[in-house]
Amino acid sequence: MSKLLLLANEFPYGSWEPYIETESDYYGDFEKVWICSLQLRDEHRKTKRNLKVDAEIIPIRYISRIQYFIESILTLLDSKLYKELAKLIKQKRLKCTTLVDLFVFLSRAHHEARVIDQAFKNTDKSNLVFYSYRFEYQPYVAILLKKKWNIDARIVCRAHGYDLYEERHRANYIPMRETILEAVNIVYPCSMAGVKYLQDRFPQYKEKVEVRFLGSKNHGLGLMPQRSEVFRIVSCSRVTKIKRVKRIVDGLALIKDIKIEWTHYGDGPLFDELKSYAALKLKNNINYIFKGDIRNSDLLDEYGKIPYDIFINVSTSEGIPVSIMEALSFGIPCIATDVGGTREILEDRTYSRLLHSCFSDEDLSETIREYCIMESKKYTSQRIAAREYWNTKFNADKNYLKFIEELR
Numbered sequence: 378m379s380k381l382l383l384l385a386n387e388f389p390y391g392s393w394e395p396y397i398e399t400e401s402d403y404y405g406d407f408e409k410v411w412i413c414s415l416q417l418r419d420e421h422r423k424t425k426r427n428l429k430v431d432a433e434i435i436p437i438r439y440i441s442r443i444q445y446f447i448e449s450i451l452t453l454l455d456s457k458l459y460k461e462l463a464k465l466i467k468q469k470r471l472k473c474t475t476l477v478d479l480f481v482f483l484s485r486a487h488h489e490a491r492v493i494d495q496a497f498k499n500t501d502k503s504n505l506v507f508y509s510y511r512f513e514y515q516p517y518v519a520i521l522l523k524k525k526w527n528i529d530a531r532i533v534c535r536a537h538g539y540d541l542y543e544e545r546h547r548a549n550y551i552p553m554r555e556t557i558l559e560a561v562n563i564v565y566p567c568s569m570a571g572v573k574y575l576q577d578r579f580p581q582y583k584e585k586v587e588v589r590f591l592g593s594k595n596h597g598l599g600l601m602p603q604r605s606e607v608f609r610i611v612s613c614s615r616v617t618k619i620k621r622v623k624r625i626v627d628g629l630a631l632i633k634d635i636k637i638e639w640t641h642y643g644d645g646p647l648f649d650e651l652k653s654y655a656a657l658k659l660k661n662n663i664n665y666i667f668k669g670d671i672r673n674s675d676l677l678d679e680y681g682k683i684p685y686d687i688f689i690n691v692s693t694s695e696g697i698p699v700s701i702m703e704a705l706s707f708g709i710p711c712i713a714t715d716v717g718g719t720r721e722i723l724e725d726r727t728y729s730r731l732l733h734s735c736f737s738d739e740d741l742s743e744t745i746r747e748y749c750i751m752e753s754k755k756y757t758s759q760r761i762a763a764r765e766y767w768n769t770k771f772n773a774d775k776n777y778l779k780f781i782e783e784l785r
Contacts, residue, residue, distance in 0.1 A: 378408035379785045380502075382493075384509045384518055387414050389428055390436065391421030395673035396699045397510060399594055403777040404430040406785060408504070411435060415489055415515065426672070435496045437489050449484035457556050458483060464555070474548040482514045482552040490521040497526075505530040506784055512536035512564060517553055520560045532561040533784060535589070538696035538717060541571050545619070545694055558582040565589035565780075568697035568718020589780055591699050592773035596677050598764060599707035602684035604756065607664075608637045608749045611685040611709070613676065613700045614692065616645035623647075623654050624691045628741030629665075630658045635749050640666040640683070642676055680707045686756075687712055687748050691741070693734060695719050705767035708760035712744050722771070728763035 388394040410432040416439045465471040507519035512534045519532045566572045576583045614620040688704035690713040697718030715731045723729035
């Protein structure tokens with residue numbers, strides 16, 4: 378039987394990568410599972426999620442910048458470094474920012490590979506599958522380990538948003554792309570938009586790139602809203618510049634004649650700024666609730682108990698948002714921006730509305746208003762269509778069982 382070595386960012390500690398929590402329930406068919414929690418911060422180590430799968434956790438602490446700098450000196454022995462430098466020079470992209478990003482990339486990969494290697498002393502590594510949940514530096518950790526252990530192991534990667542789109546990084550650069558694509562067996566972007574992005578940039582590795590959708594579990598239909606009382610809006614994301622949650626405030630501020638309750642789940646570096654902004658701009662007809670950080674299981678419990686009318690996502694960039702999949706699974710129609718792979722979830726107006734990525738405040742407010750005044754029969758049909766589409770394309774039981782079989 379196959380054994381699985383998963384490279385994750387902090388999971389199962391803290392609250393990052395909540396979607397691995399769903400996927401990990403399907404790892405039970407592996408003979409042995411190791412989960413490497415990379416870049417683990419001390420504050421996140423205090424919280425550890427319960428897993429249904431029997432897995433050995435290998436925590437790898439996020440070390441100081443000075444330590445990473447020392448580690449970067451050791452990467453001078455890596456022959457792939459010089460291949461990447463030659464490529465940057467040829468492309469006229471070698472500058473301070475790309476050089477720093479390259480050494481950060483390599484120092485992290487080499488440090489974490491050494492820690493994992495120590496944890497695997499005297500461990501049987503036969504029939505091992507490396508699975509990187511991200512497509513940034515993490516697959517390079519697997520490449521280093523495979524070489525050091527001299528084993529015939531497959532390396533499989535997922536790719537999402539920040540780890541896929543170079544434009545979301547300073548200098549539009551993610552190091553070692555071609556080196557990783559050459560070494561891994563396959564990369565699975567979570568959207569067709571991601572597949573096209575990689576295949577267009579690296580056509581020589583076109584056959585190594587295929588879509589594999591994420592998914593969410595079946596928790597049943599949510600409660601049908603009593604739309605004559607209050608119109609309930611829900612959003613769920615980190616509060617960051619890319620997620621631009623403040624734009625929801627701007628759209629709601631234009632609605633003064635409808636009683637609305639807006640609940641946002643998630644925190645982030647701009648969370649306090651969001652709360653102040655909402656207090657300043659929203660009038661008495663808009664009741665807002667900021668839940669902050671929440672466990673994914675608790676979030677889904679709330680979706681089942683609270684009759685939300687619509688879900689909103691106004692990001693500037695996405696991979697393919699699982700937050701939208703989860704809303705659809707409860708039959709909640711969605712409004713979102715047409716970015717990344719979002720169109721692949723919200724391709725049909727029978728249960729959604731897509732906004733232009735550069736939408737105006739008026740665009741958002743009018744789309745919200747459309748749902749507020751939608752007649753009940755049409756709204757009910759949208760909830761049914763949302764649920765049915767989720768079940769067809771994003772049901773975790775279907776998507777993850779197939780994916781895990783491919784891993785094995």
